Amino acid sequence: MIRRVAIIGTGVIGASWASYFLARGLQVTATDPSPGAEAALRDAVAQHWPSMVTMGLAEGADSAGLRFVASPEEAVRDAEFVQENAPERVDLKRELFARMDAAAPAEAVLASSTSTIMVSQFQDACARHPERVVLGHPFNPPHLVPLVEVAGGAQTSVAAIEGALAFYRGIGKHPIHLKREIRGHVANRLQAALWQEAFNLVQAGVASVADIDAAIAHGPGLRWALLGPFLNLHLSGGAGGIGALFEKPLWAATEGMWRDLGTVHVDAALGAEVAAGVAQELAPHDRAEMVRQRDATLLALLKLKAQAAELP
Numbered sequence: 001m002i003r004r005v006a007i008i009g010t011g012v013i014g015a016s017w018a019s020y021f022l023a024r025g026l027q028v029t030a031t032d033p034s035p036g037a038e039a040a041l042r043d044a045v046a047q048h049w050p051s052m053v054t055m056g057l058a059e060g061a062d063s064a065g066l067r068f069v070a071s072p073e074e075a076v077r078d079a080e081f082v083q084e085n086a087p088e089r090v091d092l093k094r095e096l097f098a099r100m101d102a103a104a105p106a107e108a109v110l111a112s113s114t115s116t117i118m119v120s121q122f123q124d125a126c127a128r129h130p131e132r133v134v135l136g137h138p139f140n141p142p143h144l145v146p147l148v149e150v151a152g153g154a155q156t157s158v159a160a161i162e163g164a165l166a167f168y169r170g171i172g173k174h175p176i177h178l179k180r181e182i183r184g185h186v187a188n189r190l191q192a193a194l195w196q197e198a199f200n201l202v203q204a205g206v207a208s209v210a211d212i213d214a215a216i217a218h219g220p221g222l223r224w225a226l227l228g229p230f231l232n233l234h235l236s237g238g239a240g241g242i243g244a245l246f247e248k249p250l251w252a253a254t255e256g257m258w259r260d261l262g263t264v265h266v267d268a269a270l271g272a273e274v275a276a277g278v279a280q281e282l283a284p285h286d287r288a289e290m291v292r293q294r295d296a297t298l299l300a301l302l303k304l305k306a307q308a309a310e311l312p
């Protein structure tokens, strides 16, 4: 079982991973070259910790156990698993993976949080063990949201992918395996489809920004937090389920709608219209309290989901 984890880059995502790994009782060693990074990381972990306590700490979990070191080489020296969260630049990832590969124990898996770069674009910079480089893409914020997308690049071994899946699963994450690399992975592509149509509906003057938000948050979003698009279709397809649905006239109309979906560019006018709509939507609310209530409600939902054995 993996006990020693290194975090490379401690900005938004690295700090959030650090909190989660510490809460699971792992030994965490982190590094980040920016001035003040250690203090910022410790502040971020302190802010996340009450949520980690609510979620439930592993035995012996202690945020004070966090180590901060001066270089990636030192951070990975005795690591069993490495989570890289440096800025989204291919040249930087290439340099970092070359250094981490040179310094990490041969059996350590090297995972990248990258949202848009493919593993094949930087794993060949590793001279020793390119086969242990994987995608480990979290969904923000990783200390709260269980999804992690795991994929290999052209040189990744099956063992590294299985090792990453087992590691994430073992610490309470919900990893999925992408059988091949694709720009944006899976979850962000699904979100992109929704955002594209949300902006299109604003531009077409169909509904206000607030009503489009409500259409998700008070409608399908409630079920989508419990079951994904295919199971939701299956359960709403009557006794015959999803298979029978494709034979019904409603299905042809649904596919017809796909062909109507807009492709949209957010130009200055559309950007300003959406920003004004969001400001109007926020006006009666306290933003900090909104964030607090969102995260508290999310934690409560995660607890409820964990008790619902038939929700996958």
Ligand SMILES: NC(=O)c1ccc[n+]([C@@H]2O[C@H](COP(=O)([O-])OP(=O)(O)OC[C@H]3O[C@@H](n4cnc5c(N)ncnc54)[C@H](O)[C@@H]3O)[C@@H](O)[C@H]2O)c1
Pocket (backbone or CB within 6 Å): 008, 009, 010, 011, 012, 013, 014, 031, 032, 033, 034, 037, 072, 084, 085, 086, 087, 088, 092, 096, 113, 114, 115, 116, 137, 138, 139, 140
């Ligand atoms: N922000 C998101 O919503 C999100 C979600 C999932 C994945 N990601 C991915 O996570 C990674 C980090 O994104 P972020 O939003 O945390 O960015 P960020 O800018 O908040 O953090 C990046 C950190 O890397 C540090 N850094 C710079 N050079 C470095 C180096 N040579 N070695 C180590 N650290 C270095 C920076 O000082 C900074 O603290 C990116 O690959 C991004 O695609 C981001």
